[in-house]
Amino acid sequence: MSASTPDPTGRPLADGPHDPEHDPTASYALEPEYVEALTRRILATSGETAEVRSPINGAPLAHIPQSTEDDVVEAFARARRAQEAWARTSLEHRSAIMMRLHDLVLDRQDEILDLIVWESGKARKHAFDEPMHIALTARYYGRTASEHLGTKRKLGVVPGLTRVEVNRVPKGVVGIISPWNYPFTMALCDGLPALLAGNAVVAKPDAQTMLSALLGAQLLEEAGFPKDLWQVVAGPGSRVGTSVIGKADYICFTGSTATGKKVAAGCAERLIGCSLELGGKNPMLVLRDADVERAAEGAVRASFSNAGQLCVSMERLFVADQVYDRFRERFVARTQAMTLGATLDWGNDMGSLISQDQLDTVTRHVEDAVAKGAQVLCGGRARPDLGPFYFEPTILEGVTPDMTCFGEETFGPVISLYRFHDEADAVARANDGEYGLNASIYSRDGARARDLARQVKCGTVNINEAFGATFASIDSPMGGMRESGMGRRQGSEGIHRYTESQSVGQQKLIRFAPMLGMSDEQYAGVMTANLRLMKKLGRA
Structure with a gap:
């Protein structure tokens, strides 16, 4: 390397x-100069900094300048000035910049991967998912801009005499509050359609992973987006996050359900829209006709990608009686064969947790389960020899409702294994609780699995795959049901959320009022006859 x-x-x-x-x-x-160049992108005048250390080895990475409420005000002022000019640019121009970003991200992926791994501690192969996802997102929206944002003709009330068009008008300045678990892609992926739609962005990335987000902001400018169009602020959510919510025209938030409810309340107070991608306790179903080897391989990725710190990863695994013993054997064997390590190099199957808080939560959940009778099939302990926050990939059996990890999100490399007798029971158990983000179903009968998916209360369901089939298909919406969120990223929903629909109607020759000496009664009679005629002709 x-x-x-x-x-x-x-x-x-x-x-x-x-x-x-x-x-x-x-x-x-x-490099100190490299860090300084990135942190200069933060609008911060407080004189305060917050130290960030790498979860790989505890080494200090940077001192992040902290923003004030006045800095947030200034960020929005700059963004609004830039947005007014940006909204007047053509879709073709914006799309061309998006395609340049696609190439730039792929060209600079080694730099991006280094920074992601340093900040998050994840395995390099899981870090690769981030530039790949941003390249996919940039290319998709760059190539479908007119489809999503072009003016559309609609049916007029009087054929030939009423012309109606619907425009997509930008909201203005979008506030994006992004998490630490996928610091590069989550900092950018929701903002790219916002920019394409003619908005500006004020971003507040998570404090633990600011550098990856700042590199993303730098690449946006290098690709050709105007300098002030994407503003970055830093600081505690109670101060800076609240200020962003208080000034944005729309909020996109990814994080915990508890915080998401507060964000939604703040947006409701101002009558602005928001999209929220929140927590999950995601289920995976292995049906009786599943390819056991394929399901075991998928379960490893579903459970332990990014050390389980993935909103769409699995924490509950339901396996049919007919294949339970064989699946358990193969899943445990594959998990035990994983290559573990917190390093910058390729070759690790799982990296570190990001912080002491995450390690404490995972440890508490596992210890509570074991104390109440759960069996550890593999893993189950911290590994300080590998890194300060490292915890082994862990499979639990015999988890019961009185255990903390039964219903609470662990957000770590821990999954609970359950046996089921019939599929109706499996679906009911998968739907148990208040979450509904992602699910996975393994079966050799794709049509049957797709039919079963309609019964699962999750925003995305993957067949014979953990999460990639939906998350990487940018044309399809991604988001949660119930307490896993509201709104969707990706696809048409992912860009239309940043626009206002505006209907423009032009009327010719006639008016919607009595004409040619008609009385009101005569006008009503003529209109009634026309309504009956339109129905007979099959008009909508």
């Missing part, structure tokens, strides 16, 4: 000897 840093752009690592016999993270550090 090369550690060189081309100037002015490139990988954010200082040169150093690399000894593969020892910790591959020990010889690397982030």
Whole structure:
């Protein structure tokens, strides 16, 4: 792995000897100049900073400047000025910039991956999902801009005499509050359709992963988006997040259900819209006719990608009696064979948790389950020898409703295994609780699995796949039911949420009032006859 840093752009690592016999993270550090260039993008005048350390080895990464409420005001003022000009640009121009971003992200993926891994501690192969998802998102919206945003003709009330068009008008300035678990893609993916629709963005990324989000902002500008169109602020949610909600024209939030409810309340107070992608306790169903080996492989990815710190990852696994024992054996064997490590290199199947808080939650859930009688099939312990916040991939059996991990989201590398007797019972148990984000069904009968999916109360359901089939298909909406959120990202819903629909009607020759000396009664009679005629002719 090369550690060189081309100037002015490139990988954010200082040169150093690399000894593969020892910790591959020990010889690397982030270039101070690189960090400074990124943090200058934050609008912050408080003079305060917050230290960020890497979950890989606890090494300090950066001191992040903190924004004030006045900085948020200024960010929105700059964004509004930029948005007024941006909204007047053509869709073709915006689309061209989006396609340049696609290429830029792919060209710079080594730099992006280094920074994501340093900040989040995830395995490099899971970090790769992030630039891939942004490239997919940029290309999709770049190529479908006219389809989603072009003026559409609609049926007029009087054929030939009433012309109606619907425009998609930008909301203005969108506030995006993004999480730490996918710091590059979640910082950008919701904002790209907002920009394409003619909006500006004020972004508040999570404090733990600001650098990845700032690199995304830098790439937007390098691709050709106007400088002030994307503003970044930093600081506690209680101060900066609340200020963003108080000034935006629309809010996009990804995070916990508890915080999401507060965001929704703040938006309701101002009568602005919001989209919320929140928590989940996602179920996976392995039916009696499933390919057991394929299901076991999928279950590993479903449970342990990004150490389980993925909104759409699985925490509850329901397996049919007929294949339960064989599946359990293969799932445990595959999990035990995983390559573990918190490093920058390729080759690890699972990386670290991001923080002490996450480690404490995972440890508490597992210890509570074991104390109340659950069996640990594999894993079940922290691994400080691998990293300060490392916890082994863990499979539990015998989890009961009195255990914390039965219904609460763990958001870590822990999954509970359950046996089911019939599919109606499995669906009922999958639908238990208040969440409804993502589900997975494994079966050799695709049509039957798709029919079963309609009974599962989740916003996305993947057949013979963990989450990639829906999440990577940008033309399809992604989001949660029930307490897993409201609104959708991706597809037409993912861009229309940032627009106001505006109907423009033009009337010719006649008016909707008595004409040619008609009385009101005569006018009503003529209109009634016309309504009957339109029905007979099959008009909508």
